[in-house]
Amino acid sequence: MELERHEYDVVVVGAGGAGLRAAIAAHEAGARTAVVCKSLLGKAHTVMAEGGIAAAMANAYPEDNWRVHFRDTMRGGKMLNHWRMAQLHAQEAPDRVRELEDWGALFDRTPDGLISQRDFGGHRYARLAHVGDRTGLELIRTLQQRTVALGIDVFMECTVTRLLTEGGGGGGAGDHGAITGAFGYWRESGRFIAWQAPSVVLATGGIGKAYKVTSNSWEYTGDGHSLALQAGAGLVNMEFVQFHPTGMVWPPSVRGILVTESVRGDGGVLKNAAGNRFMFDYIPDFFRKETAETEAEADRWYTDKKNNRRPPELLPRDEVARAINSEVKAGRGSPHGGVFLDIASRRSPDYIRKRLPSMYHQFKELADVDITAEAMEVGPTCHYVMGGVEVDPDSAAAGVPGLFAAGEVAGGMHGSNRLGGNSLSDLLVFGRRAGAAAAEHASRHADRVALSDGALADAARAALAPFERDGGENAYTVQHDLQQTMHDLVGIIRTEPEMKEALERIVALKQRVANLSVDGHRQYNPGWHLALDLPHMLIVSECIARAALERRESRGGHTRDDFPTADDEWARTNLVCTLAADGTVAVRQRPLPGMPAELAEIFDEVSA
Numbered sequence: 001m002e003l004e005r006h007e008y009d010v011v012v013v014g015a016g017g018a019g020l021r022a023a024i025a026a027h028e029a030g031a032r033t034a035v036v037c038k039s040l041l042g043k044a045h046t047v048m049a050e051g052g053i054a055a056a057m058a059n060a061y062p063e064d065n066w067r068v069h070f071r072d073t074m075r076g077g078k079m080l081n082h083w084r085m086a087q088l089h090a091q092e093a094p095d096r097v098r099e100l101e102d103w104g105a106l107f108d109r110t111p112d113g114l115i116s117q118r119d120f121g122g123h124r125y126a127r128l129a130h131v132g133d134r135t136g137l138e139l140i141r142t143l144q145q146r147t148v149a150l151g152i153d154v155f156m157e158c159t160v161t162r163l164l165t166e167g168g169g170g171g172g173a174g175d176h177g178a179i180t181g182a183f184g185y186w187r188e189s190g191r192f193i194a195w196q197a198p199s200v201v202l203a204t205g206g207i208g209k210a211y212k213v214t215s216n217s218w219e220y221t222g223d224g225h226s227l228a229l230q231a232g233a234g235l236v237n238m239e240f241v242q243f244h245p246t247g248m249v250w251p252p253s254v255r256g257i258l259v260t261e262s263v264r265g266d267g268g269v270l271k272n273a274a275g276n277r278f279m280f281d282y283i284p285d286f287f288r289k290e291t292a293e294t295e296a297e298a299d300r301w302y303t304d305k306k307n308n309r310r311p312p313e314l315l316p317r318d319e320v321a322r323a324i325n326s327e328v329k330a331g332r333g334s335p336h337g338g339v340f341l342d343i344a345s346r347r348s349p350d351y352i353r354k355r356l357p358s359m360y361h362q363f364k365e366l367a368d369v370d371i372t373a374e375a376m377e378v379g380p381t382c383h384y385v386m387g388g389v390e391v392d393p394d395s396a397a398a399g400v401p402g403l404f405a406a407g408e409v410a411g412g413m414h415g416s417n418r419l420g421g422n423s424l425s426d427l428l429v430f431g432r433r434a435g436a437a438a439a440e441h442a443s444r445h446a447d448r449v450a451l452s453d454g455a456l457a458d459a460a461r462a463a464l465a466p467f468e469r470d471g472g473e474n475a476y477t478v479q480h481d482l483q484q485t486m487h488d489l490v491g492i493i494r495t496e497p498e499m500k501e502a503l504e505r506i507v508a509l510k511q512r513v514a515n516l517s518v519d520g521h522r523q524y525n526p527g528w529h530l531a532l533d534l535p536h537m538l539i540v541s542e543c544i545a546r547a548a549l550e551r552r553e554s555r556g557g558h559t560r561d562d563f564p565t566a567d568d569e570w571a572r573t574n575l576v577c578t579l580a581a582d583g584t585v586a587v588r589q590r591p592l593p594g595m596p597a598e599l600a601e602i603f604d605e606v607s608a
């Protein structure tokens with residue numbers, strides 16, 4: 001078999017913020033490091049992040065500090081977050097932002113020259129360091145320049161299809177040896193490539209393409225989640241999928257594209273078809289003390305934040321998404337099945353164009369709507385997965401020797417619901433930790449295990465299997481049916497019969513995937529690429545549906561119509577998915593780790 005081979009200490013799969021930050025840390029620790037990414041370098045979800053990076057730098061509010069950020073993050077996640085991850089994240093995020101600035105990132109400034117910080121849902125103080133509404137672009141530009149300047153090898157448009165482990169495979173349940181490398185193919189030529197390395201960092205991002213309406217782009221098919229599971233790692237919190245409340249709903253070709261939360265942070269309000277600011281009807285008791293009760297108080301907050309409480313439009317995303325869903329279901333939605341988001345009534349055209357330039361152009365070009373003069377139509381869109389690879393908080397180690405995970409592919413940090421801005425900071429904090437730990441692991445495993453020819457041949461055979469079948473189904477049809485299933489049956493509001501039906505359909509879809517066939521040849525063949533992505537999407541979808549069926553309560557990004565309230569027992573329990581010997585997903589309950597008293601005290605000390 002023709003195969004390109006490489007040898008490294010650390011291979012990072014994914015070139016978003018988490019992957020690049022991990023690669024820089026691994027390189028700086030002396031490891032020979034490579035980054036592999038499915039699309040072009042620089043084209044990762046991170047680049048699409050608009051609002052900003054959450055970090056308690058206290059530039060806008062001197063009262064802000066890591067303890068308040070920690071408390072907001074835990075409350076936003078409805079206390080299911082791993083406390084240690086939330087602690088490290090809150091403590092280290094300011095340094096990671098300052099470091100980015102040292103490396104050349106140009107943040108927006110306050111009048112006295114500090115990094116400007118903006119308001120976002122669930123954050124008690126204005127704390128998102130930002131660059132207009134293009135923060136992710138600046139973050140990636142800075143990390144990418146540094147990666148290239150350091151001479152880190154980059155393999156782009158190259159997809160990893162398997163992790164290789166001691167004992168041969170990495171291709172199935174029960175094969176839990178240490179990591180020896182990874183196997184993949186060049187998207188352009190279809191040729192195979194393998195990396196031998198004792199450490200692999202997964203930084204592959206999210207799973208949004210398993211859903212029909214999503215802000216995610218084509219790469220986000222849950223590859224890292226599935227690769228980790230197959231190598232023997234566990235996935236935690238998979239029932240928690242974040243539906244961002246504001247995606248575009250019209251025209252159909254752009255349905256799901258994100259409308260940043262900054263629109264609400266900067267003054268946009270949500271209204272139903274009757275023109276009512278309906279969010280006042282959906283303030284949960286948990287957040288009542290810190291949320292404005294009247295429109296007058298909410299309006300005053302925009303000019304006097306110290307003496308007024310926050311508008312309910314800035315409640316955490318799960319609350320706002322559910323409220324919009326309810327308004328639309330009750331027949332009070334906008335003409336195209338969303339609600340109205342209006343910033344034009346409060347802010348001047350100049351202000352909107354300066355603060356939200358991408359949003360202005362997005363609506364003008366894609367929907368022919370001038371957001372400086374009229375309201376946008378918006379509705380929930382699948383945006384982010386809180387669930388991911390279960391990792392050790394300090395090292396990002398994934399439980400399989402040599403495997404690490406950081407960024408959206410890792411779980412635990414955000415509990416049942418992520419606060420806006422907490423992803424970019426998560427990538428930097430845990431990307432750095434993962435890269436350093438991966439380098440350290442590699443330095444202790446210089447006696448690396450050679451890749452087995454049998455395992456490589458097996459990985460190649462599996463990748464080529466869709467070409468060997470004639471008359472099988474088309475990958476796009478199967479993906480469409482999976483997306484429809486997840487949208488209809490495992491979406492924002494869930495019920496037991498619907499999830500059971502989803503699981504039955506997933507079993508049938510698995511059989512259809514095993515029978516897919518692909519036409520043409522290996523050179524740039526998107527149908528083949530999708531055929532290789534589909535098993536990942538299916539396994540991740542099965543994890544989401546099984547965990548969601550098991551959790552009999554409503555919390556954060558998981559709402560059960562048949563169990564509509566939060567439950568005290570479930571408040572102490574996480575769910576972990578693993579792969580059973582027969583290839584199906586097993587779910588087991590795991591008690592939450594106990595929080596040390598000095599952190600528990602923060603919840604009394606920072607009054608709401």
Ligand code: FAD
Nearest residue numbers: 014015016018038045046049050051160205407408423424
């Ligand atoms: P990504 O940036 O998603 O990168 C994943 C990488 O993995 C890519 O390079 C991809 O090509 C690669 N990859 C995937 N599978 C494979 C494979 N099999 N082989 C090789 N490579 C692979 N968060 C915030 O904190 N603030 C915001 O303002 C914000 N705005 C957002 C706006 C949008 C439109 C979206 C979609 C998300 C936003 N988020 C925001 C969320 C945040 O951007 C993402 O959660 C975060 O960027 C994920 O970063 P990551 O490094 O984990 O992965």
